Amino acid sequence: MYNSSQSSFPPQFVLESEKTEEWANQWVNAVVAYMSYVESPYKNSRLNDIQNYNIYNGTLDLEDFKYITEQYGMAYPARLVNYPIISPKIDLLVGEDLRRPLDVKVSTTNKEAVLRKEDVKVNLVMKKLTEDIHKDFQEATGIEIPPVTELEVPEDIDLYMRYNYREMVEETAQDGLEYLIQKHNYRDKFKEGFRDMLVTGKEFYKIYDHNGDPFVRRVDPRNIVYEINASSDYLDDSSWVGEERYLSYSEILDEYRDELDRDDLEELSAMYQIGGYDDLARYNDPFDWIDYQEGQEVKIRVVSVEWKSIKALKFKVSENKFNPERPFMKQVPDDYRARRSEEIVTRYVDDIWEATKIGGKILVRARRRPNQIRSVDDAGTTKLSYVGCVRNNTTGRSISMVDLLKNIQMLYNIVMYQIELAMARSGGKAVVYDVSQLPTNLGMDMQTVLYHLKTDGIIPINSKDEGNQLQSFNQFQQIDFTLSNSVQQLINLKMMLEQTAGQISGVSPQREGAVGQYEYVGNVQRSVVQSATITESLFYSHAMVKKRVFERVCDLMKVCWANGKKASFILGDGAFRFLSVMPDIALQDYGIFIGDSGKDDAMRQQLQGIAQAALQGGQATLLDIIKVMKADTFTEAEHILERAMEEIKKQQAEQAQQQQAMLEAQAQSDQAAFERQVQLEEVKNQAKVQVAQIQAETDLKIADMKDDLARETSDVAHIVKNKQIVLEKKAQKDSQIELNKEQSKAENEAVSPQRTQKIQDTIKNS
Numbered sequence: 229m230y231n232s233s234q235s236s237f238p239p240q241f242v243l244e245s246e247k248t249e250e251w252a253n254q255w256v257n258a259v260v261a262y263m264s265y266v267e268s269p270y271k272n273s274r275l276n277d278i279q280n281y282n283i284y285n286g287t288l289d290l291e292d293f294k295y296i297t298e299q300y301g302m303a304y305p306a307r308l309v310n311y312p313i314i315s316p317k318i319d320l321l322v323g324e325d326l327r328r329p330l331d332v333k334v335s336t337t338n339k340e341a342v343l344r345k346e347d348v349k350v351n352l353v354m355k356k357l358t359e360d361i362h363k364d365f366q367e368a369t370g371i372e373i374p375p376v377t378e379l380e381v382p383e384d385i386d387l388y389m390r391y392n393y394r395e396m397v398e399e400t401a402q403d404g405l406e407y408l409i410q411k412h413n414y415r416d417k418f419k420e421g422f423r424d425m426l427v428t429g430k431e432f433y434k435i436y437d438h439n440g441d442p443f444v445r446r447v448d449p450r451n452i453v454y455e456i457n458a459s460s461d462y463l464d465d466s467s468w469v470g471e472e473r474y475l476s477y478s479e480i481l482d483e484y485r486d487e488l489d490r491d492d493l494e495e496l497s498a499m500y501q502i503g504g505y506d507d508l509a510r511y512n513d514p515f516d517w518i519d520y521q522e523g524q525e526v527k528i529r530v531v532s533v534e535w536k537s538i539k540a541l542k543f544k545v546s547e548n549k550f551n552p553e554r555p556f557m558k559q560v561p562d563d564y565r566a567r568r569s570e571e572i573v574t575r576y577v578d579d580i581w582e583a584t585k586i587g588g589k590i591l592v593r594a595r596r597r598p599n600q601i602r603s604v605d606d607a608g609t610t611k612l613s614y615v616g617c618v619r620n621n622t623t624g625r626s627i628s629m630v631d632l633l634k635n636i637q638m639l640y641n642i643v644m645y646q647i648e649l650a651m652a653r654s655g656g657k658a659v660v661y662d663v664s665q666l667p668t669n670l671g672m673d674m675q676t677v678l679y680h681l682k683t684d685g686i687i688p689i690n691s692k693d694e695g696n697q698l699q700s701f702n703q704f705q706q707i708d709f710t711l712s713n714s715v716q717q718l719i720n721l722k723m724m725l726e727q728t729a730g731q732i733s734g735v736s737p738q739r740e741g742a743v744g745q746y747e748y749v750g751n752v753q754r755s756v757v758q759s760a761t762i763t764e765s766l767f768y769s770h771a772m773v774k775k776r777v778f779e780r781v782c783d784l785m786k787v788c789w790a791n792g793k794k795a796s797f798i799l800g801d802g803a804f805r806f807l808s809v810m811p812d813i814a815l816q817d818y819g820i821f822i823g824d825s826g827k828d829d830a831m832r833q834q835l836q837g838i839a840q841a842a843l844q845g846g847q848a849t850l851l852d853i854i855k856v857m858k859a860d861t862f863t864e865a866e867h868i869l870e871r872a873m874e875e876i877k878k879q880q881a882e883q884a885q886q887q888q889a890m891l892e893a894q895a896q897s898d899q900a901a902f903e904r905q906v907q908l909e910e911v912k913n914q915a916k917v918q919v920a921q922i923q924a925e926t927d928l929k930i931a932d933m934k935d936d937l938a939r940e941t942s943d944v945a946h947i948v949k950n951k952q953i954v955l956e957k958k959a960q961k962d963s964q965i966e967l968n969k970e971q972s973k974a975e976n977e978a979v980s981p982q983r984t985q986k987i988q989d990t991i992k993n994s
Contacts, residue, residue: 240467241538244562252583252594259470259533260585263453264515270453273626277428277450280630283637284318284427286310296642306649313640313726314633317735318426321629321763325422325770326415331822332778334401338603338817341395349389351377356385397816400809404785405778407795407807408442414777417446422770424449425619429628431773432463432616434471435780437599442784444777447471447614454614456621461769463616464776468535471614474519474527480586487592499587500526517588532584534597534612539579545571577608601783603817615776617769629766632732640725647718665689734762775822782818790814 238254262268282289288310290297297308336342354376362373394402408414417433425431430449435442451472457465477500481488488496502508502520511518519527542564543557557573566572583594600610618626666672667688681687730736738755793809 237468240536244539247537247581247596249583249591249594252581253585253591255468255535255581256470256531256533256583256585256591259453259468260472260515260531263470263472263531274450276631277430280427280628280634281450283630283634284312284315286312286315288641293642293645296645304649305652306645308641308645310637310641311644312637313729314630314637316740317633317729317733318423318629320735320740321426321766322419322423325767326419328767330409330415330774332405332409332774333821334398334405334778334782335819335821336395336398336401336816337819341397341816344395345389345393348377348379348393349385352379352381352385352389355379356381397810397813400813401782401785401816401818403807404789404793404809404813405782408781411441412444414444417444418770418774420446421773425617425766425770426629429619429626429631430616431770432614433773433777434614435777435784436613437784437788440788442781442788444781447616448473449616452614456618458624459622461618461621462772462776463614463618464611466612466614468533469612469614470531470533472529472531475530476525476527480528480530484584484586484592488590492586492590492592495589496528496586499528499589502526511588515588528587530584530586532582532593534580534582534614536612537579537581539577541575541577543573543575545573575608578610580610580612599784599787601780601787611780613780615773615780617773619766619769629733633729636725636729636732640722640729643718643722643725647715647722650715650718734759771822775820778820778822779818782820785809786814786816 237258238251242251263270265271288308290308293308297303297306358376359381362375366372421431421433424446428449430452432447432449432452434445434447436445437443453470453472454463454466455468456463463469475483477496480496499511499518502511502518505520508518508520517529519529540562542560542562544560544564544566546556546558548555560572564572578600580597580600581595582597584592586592597613602608602610619628620626663674666674666677670688672688677687726737736755736759739759789809790811790813792811793807795807
């Protein structure tokens, strides 16, 4: 066992049998002693951080300004108060960080995942090269060859694999990270952490398993001590970290109830029920563990320490006949004794230990830290559960924005105090009056003289007194107590300090919204851009801390959700999403991509203008523009606008196809109409020809008929004529016969001359 003193750190490399609670207790005592050592860098840094937060919160120590507010033991008639010029600048930067998009992308980085992605890329290339060959082969033989992959071949395979292709496990990890961001409100934690960085120059978080989920807790930089590498600004590279907190009785029970036994609870209750300063002796010696103030709740000091140790692992090497270059290695106990023919190798890995001391009496969680995250490809390295950044640590001292501006803040308060003091001293004009000249013989006292001075504007005096002797003093002087020109000089000094604060911090008045009446728009824009460039390093450091936090959270998901996870959460736009995590999430290593939030925010604003132009140009719809404006990240807005433009192009292509189809249909209709017209003209022409032919034939027939008719008429006429001749002859014959009969009758009978004449007329007419 190690019998080291409390002020020295125990060794990190010890045998496994020597890693006991006593060894862990020595580590906690060493860290507590380091915190309490007056000359330790932590002590000075903590006092400076406390002072910075007091300045940011507007808390002043009037003892530091007594040389201004008091003279000869008497106080001046003015109050020294804080007029903050630092807080608005810090709040402005915090607000800008909240406005910036949180663009996080999860990707697998282990060797096996890289090989899988390369296989997918090769399959896509093979499918693209053999697609035409398979098609021709199928047309020739009728045999269908299955494709090498079911994925659709994109136009640019390299671009698709670089930006768009994602494995299912990556999608799952991305959904899990979004679920944790929404559930535990990471934005609020990062807001507080960024304020810590601006005030103290430090930003710290602790990532651990809490109720089966990865949990992120913001760590107050005033309560943490560490041993960080001088060549790094990040807490990840520390060999040990200690954190102290002053918690109430209920807070300790909520966090450590599973580690406390009955004796610990009784001891904890005794700490909480301290009734006076006399009871503190057995707890606050040699270090302070109980914060007791009369009339306030007792706070108990809790110190948690994490440190890196080295663990030696022994492996027995066996021959691998299938691959001699990679022999089998089996881990054996530390006390294993190798035989002559056996080969034993030793590998050293990081071993994280933790311990927590409550009230100086109760030691809990003195153990090898559970859930140590190790890489699939490098199992020997692991990190502490603390993540953070110490700005400018490589230069030897961390400088925050408050450190840069606190002297100006003090001068600014002094100038405002002098202005208030000048106003308190100011008044109207006063008259120097010799009381020996009071006209007492007129029965006037000082109050009466002041009355006439105020109402009548006259000061009555008596130039003679007893003995009719002339008074030698009759001079009235005026003293001006109004504001002097020094106030204007103080106001100019005040404005100079405000301008200096903007130059030092990089937050210009134009960036805060203070634009002069005669300033040009271009000058204001250049000033804002230059101011943003100066402060961009702060946002970059904050983004790198976010990246490390998200990487640690994704790594911890492998352990917390090794058996799977089912959950649901609501997205920022009100959408609902299910989270279904499979156990294969534990078999990957994850890398985090953090977008350039400043560049993304500026480009997102420009993209909104482009979206408006796209709306006016008919390349996007109003719903797409609303989605672009609601997008949290530039990448999301870009994808929304890209999908909208692709949809518009698709619709335009469909409309073009419809128009082409309509044009083709119209052309076909016109062609059919033309053909119908041609056919109609042909029909008309054929009809005309037929009519002409019919007419000709008719004319011929008519001519023939006329000829026939003429012949028939001639024949009929001839026949008629012949018949007429025959009839005439017959009639003549009949008439002659009748005449003969009549004559004979007449001869036989006597006939009157009238009858004879009638008969002759009848014969003549017939």
